[in-house]
Amino acid sequence: MRNLRVKILRVFLVLALLSEVGRALFIEYPLPVIKGVRKVVDRGSVGFEWDSVAKYPYVTGINIYRAKARPGINQVYTKIASIPNRFATHFVDTKIEPNTKYFYTFTTISGLNESAYGDIVPVKTKPPYKKVKVISAEVVAKDTVKILWVPSSEPQIYKYIIQRKKDNFPKWFYLDSVKGRLMPEYIDMTAKRGHTYQYRVIGVDANGLGSIVSDVLKVEVK
CATH class of the missing domain: 2.60.40.10 (Immunoglobulins)
Incomplete structure (x- = not known):
């Protein structure tokens, strides 16, 4: 008899629990x-x-x-x-x-x-940051190209990404990045003689949000 009472009590407890769960899940408040x-x-x-x-x-x-x-x-x-x-x-x-x-x-x-x-x-959303104004890409030594730009006027910019492509290859590749909004140059020491290179610069803020891509600079390494 005692075991039967315990079983009945357990059934009531389960039903009560299911009732509360059901109220939480299905009743439309x-x-x-x-x-x-x-x-x-x-x-x-x-x-x-x-x-x-x-x-x-x-x-x-x-x-x-x-x-x-x-x-x-x-x-x-x-x-x-x-x-x-x-x-x-x-x-x-x-x-x-x-x-x-x-x-x-x-x-x-x-x-x-x-x-x-x-x-x-x-x-x-607000427009993207203004594009970086590039100045020149010049061969300054063997296999070395110096790129110059005007520092961004956007105070949120904290680094610049430099992209490059070689000869007539259509795809742009990440070359490097330089920190500091006021930094105006990058020196590429991986250029090779006999190739034409194109460069562009993107300003980036601390959240990784980039500016409009700059105009393209083109240089032939002889």
């Missing part, structure tokens, strides 16, 4: 809709802030959706992040491109349930 989202926009990132939904204890997190603007057709939203915390009020998206328009929206979640989309937030 009136989930709050996120509105009034504020934004701060940069070239390759955008930050968002919204009013807290912490007063809703059944909210388990927040989903963020993004669509890259497509003129004349409905936007296609993709979930880019899920924050498993109802106390969160901020999010930064760093995987976007300069000079591009996007749309964002946010939802709240509770178990398997999700709210309707909140306000649609348009974002237009």
